[in-house]
Amino acid sequence: MSDLSAALPRPVESQLSVVTERKLVRWVAIGIALAFLLLFLVLPLIVVFAEAFKRGLAGYFAAFQEEDALSAIGLTLTVAAIAVPLNLVFGLAASWAIAKFEFKGKSLLITLIDLPFSVSPVVSGLIYLLLFGAQGLWGSWFMAHGIKIAFALPGIVLATVFVTFPFVARQLIPLMQEQGTTEEEAALTLGASGWRTFLTVTLPNIKWGLLYGVLLCNARAMGEFGAVSVVSGHIRGLTNTIPLHVEILYNEYNFVAAFAVASLLACLALLTLALKSFLEWRHGADLAGGASH
Amino acid sequence: MSSASLWRFKQSSVIPGFGITLGYTLLYLGLIVLLPLGALVTKATSIGLTGILSTAADPRVAAALWTSFGVSLIAAGVASVFGLLVAWVLTRYDFPGRKLVDAMVDLPFALPTAVAGIALAALYAPNGWIGSFLEPLGIRVAYTPLGIFVALVFIGLPFAVRTVQPLIAEIEGELEEASATLGASRWRTIWGILLPPLLPGILTGFALAFARAVGEYGSVIFIAGNLPYVSEIAPLLIVIKLSEYDYTGATVIATIMLAISFAALLLINLIQAWSRRRYGYV
Numbered sequence: 229m230s231d232l233s234a235a236l237p238r239p240v241e242s243q244l245s246v247v248t249e250r251k252l253v254r255w256v257a258i259g260i261a262l263a264f265l266l267l268f269l270v271l272p273l274i275v276v277f278a279e280a281f282k283r284g285l286a287g288y289f290a291a292f293q294e295e296d297a298l299s300a301i302g303l304t305l306t307v308a309a310i311a312v313p314l315n316l317v318f319g320l321a322a323s324w325a326i327a328k329f330e331f332k333g334k335s336l337l338i339t340l341i342d343l344p345f346s347v348s349p350v351v352s353g354l355i356y357l358l359l360f361g362a363q364g365l366w367g368s369w370f371m372a373h374g375i376k377i378a379f380a381l382p383g384i385v386l387a388t389v390f391v392t393f394p395f396v397a398r399q400l401i402p403l404m405q406e407q408g409t410t411e412e413e414a415a416l417t418l419g420a421s422g423w424r425t426f427l428t429v430t431l432p433n434i435k436w437g438l439l440y441g442v443l444l445c446n447a448r449a450m451g452e453f454g455a456v457s458v459v460s461g462h463i464r465g466l467t468n469t470i471p472l473h474v475e476i477l478y479n480e481y482n483f484v485a486a487f488a489v490a491s492l493l494a495c496l497a498l499l500t501l502a503l504k505s506f507l508e509w510r511h512g513a514d515l516a517g518g519a520s521h
Numbered sequence: 522m523s524s525a526s527l528w529r530f531k532q533s534s535v536i537p538g539f540g541i542t543l544g545y546t547l548l549y550l551g552l553i554v555l556l557p558l559g560a561l562v563t564k565a566t567s568i569g570l571t572g573i574l575s576t577a578a579d580p581r582v583a584a585a586l587w588t589s590f591g592v593s594l595i596a597a598g599v600a601s602v603f604g605l606l607v608a609w610v611l612t613r614y615d616f617p618g619r620k621l622v623d624a625m626v627d628l629p630f631a632l633p634t635a636v637a638g639i640a641l642a643a644l645y646a647p648n649g650w651i652g653s654f655l656e657p658l659g660i661r662v663a664y665t666p667l668g669i670f671v672a673l674v675f676i677g678l679p680f681a682v683r684t685v686q687p688l689i690a691e692i693e694g695e696l697e698e699a700s701a702t703l704g705a706s707r708w709r710t711i712w713g714i715l716l717p718p719l720l721p722g723i724l725t726g727f728a729l730a731f732a733r734a735v736g737e738y739g740s741v742i743f744i745a746g747n748l749p750y751v752s753e754i755a756p757l758l759i760v761i762k763l764s765e766y767d768y769t770g771a772t773v774i775a776t777i778m779l780a781i782s783f784a785a786l787l788l789i790n791l792i793q794a795w796s797r798r799r800y801g802y803v
Contacts, residue, residue, distance in 0.1 A: 247697045249707060254614050261610040262622065264603050267651070268675050269628050272640035275650065279643055318549045325542040331531040337546070343554055346782045348736025349634075350756040351775045354763065355557035358564050363768050365560055389553055412536055422537035444630075451633025453739035454756065458763060471635040471739070478639050478743065487643075490636040497631035504631075505624040 276494045279487035291477075291488035296465045300473035301492070306381070307456075307469060308449040311388040315445055316438075319396025323434075324426075327404030328412065338401065344393040352390050353458025356383055379461030384469065387455040392445045399441030400434055403515070407433055436511040440504065447500040451493055565776040568769055576773040581749055582758060586777060589755040592666055593734035596673030597681075601727045603674075604681020605719070611682075612689040626682050629675050634739025641672055642743040664746025669754060672740040677730030684726035688719050721796030725789050732785040735778060 248254070281288050291297055322341060326334060344352065360377040361367050370377055377383045411433070415425040431438075453471040460467040468476065470493055477486035507515060531539065565573065576582060610616075611623050629637065645652045645662040652663055662668050692715060700710040738756040745752045755774055762771040 247694060247701060248613070257606060258610050258614055258616050261603070261607045265607065265622060265625065268671075268678065269625055271644055271650065272637060272675070273628065273632070275643050276636060276640045318546065321542040321549075322546040324538060325546050328536050329531060329534055329539050329543075331539075331543075337550075340550060340554065343558070346732055346786050347558075348738065348756055348775075348778055348782070350738050350759050351561070351736065351778060354759060354771055354775050355561045357763065358560040358768065358772065359557055361768070363766065365563070386553070386557075390557070393553060409534070409536055416535055416537075426538075447631050451631075451636070453633060453635040457738075458760060471633050474635050474639065483643075486639060490639060493633045493636045497628065497633065497636070500631045501624055501627055504627065505620075509620075 273494060273498075276487055276491050279483060280491040282487075283484050287484050288488045288491075291485035294485070296468065297473060297485075297489055299465045300468045300470050300489070303381075303384070303468065304450050304470045307385055307388050308446055310385050311392060311449045312442060312446050314389055315392055315396050316442055318393075319400050319438075319441060322397040323400035323404045324430075326401050327407075328409050341397050341401075342394050344390050347390075349391060349452065349454025350458055352455040353387050356386050356390070356459050378459055379463065379467060381467070383459040384456050384467060387459045388449050388452055391452050391455050392448045395445035395448065396438070396441035399437050399444075399515075403434055403437040404430070433514075436507055436514040440507050440515055443500055443503055443507075447496060450496060561772060561775060561779070564768070564772045568773060572769070573773050573776060576770055577777060581753070582755075582770070582774060584750045585753045585755045585758040586774070588666060588669070588751075588753065589735055589778075590781065592669045592754075593673055593731050593737075596670050596734050597677050597727050597731035599670075600674050600677035600681045600730045601723055604678055604726055604730075605685055605723060607678075608682045608686040608689055612686055627679050629679050634676075634737070635743075637675060637740040638672065638743035641668070641675065641740065645671060645744060663744050664748075664752065666745075666752050668744035668746065669741050669752060672744050673734040673737060676737050676740055677734055680729040680733060681723075681726040684729065685719055685722040688722040692718070718800055721792050721800065724792045728785050728789045728792070732782045735781060735785075 249257070280291075322337075326337065357378055358364050359366055360370060360383060362371070362378075364378070367378065375382075377386070411429050412425050415429045416422070420428070451471060452469075453475070456469055457472060457475070460469070460472055462468060462472060462476065464476070470489060474486050474490045474493070477483075477489060568576075577586070607626065611619060611626075642663055643649050645655075645668060647653065647656045647661070647663065649663070655662060660667075662671055696714050697710050700714045701707075705713065736756060738754075738760075741754055742757055745754060745757075747753050747757055755778055759771045759774050762768075762774070
């Protein structure tokens, strides 16, 4: 997925003329590719900010003086603050077990960890409703005990954890497999405890990969729409995250406010891309475990 | 005795923490992923095959499934073609701003789908920046299946680029030099020597883009217009069924979509196994 891009090597400046295309062909190809990217990637990004500032700065900031917008921002931060650490701990545990040991059924386990990537966001929300919804398997039991999961914070967190489940583990498993176990074995032989070995030997080796995985995990956690939309119930000021608040404003034809709030998420995306590219350029070798796939 | 047994689950190792990390991994995986997916399977089993088929035969459900799969196939194809071009240009040619463009390719991964959705809808609306150019030509993108197509190309593009890019970077110069020395034209070298080893990457990118497109929701619903039988996608129909408390209908559509995306996943694995045999890499 997104971890495929290794640091971009520079093409040879003066290639032999027989092993590259004619200059005209090259520039036409570059032109078509750039025009396509402008149309499909750059314009959508620009239009978010253009629409957000359509009524000037005052119109832009008015969107954030609303109580509902602030509570949506608060909820999104809360959800990410719970979901990302959960998947971080899981990612560390899973990659330790998978990369440092040989056991049967390992490739099946890796496939299962990848599973949430191939499930539609809407289905990711639906499966939690089937468990905890009013007609769900356990819905009535939880309701009888006064515990709200669907259409409340726990449901939103669960759906978010599901869609961001593989991010950290996927980043760390190939990296730690590549690094092998010799350094840890050396530390253990010299008498370090297992925990100390992890903290002083393993963690420094994987820190950039870990940061990379957390970055992508967080971006998805804050921006998830489909799965959260299904389990949230869209209760204004209560169970609306930032993306859901954008949807509500947009459907109310409050376009300036919708794009203003959306511009927050667009900035988050740009920041994520900038940090991600920085990590790839500066620490590319520490991110990928050999073959990047 | 135990160490001498023929079948051992785990090879011995001096590294500690196997039990606790694997145990936690399995527990967490079970609670977060397997149990909820199991609820879906349980529900689908209780409906039964005849129930699933009769719901799938409902004209509105069938139309939504056809729209989702048909448009996803076309969009993944277009994303693959342009993805190949973009990957080629980024890897083989040098031009100002190349690194910036390379970073931008991942934008659809990073940009929340709802933001992409309203941005595309604003661009392609009849009075939007692009829509106002297309309107006099009689081309309507927003609120038609063409709008779904545009959103799905956007979503699929990074998959297409990122699966081919490393393969283009790995092309060995000797092959094309030999081909040129033996008198092949540049186009013949590209078609005969350079493109065939890229095929597994192109197909994998296509399958990934398709699998993602079939389930895509946020970026599509704002631009699609969501007209039943015309521009209504399957994930949206799940949401509609859920809002009508029709859990059975929602489960049936979800089951069919899951089956298709697992088929796509299986296809990817087959392509990679074939590629490993044919070319020695994935």
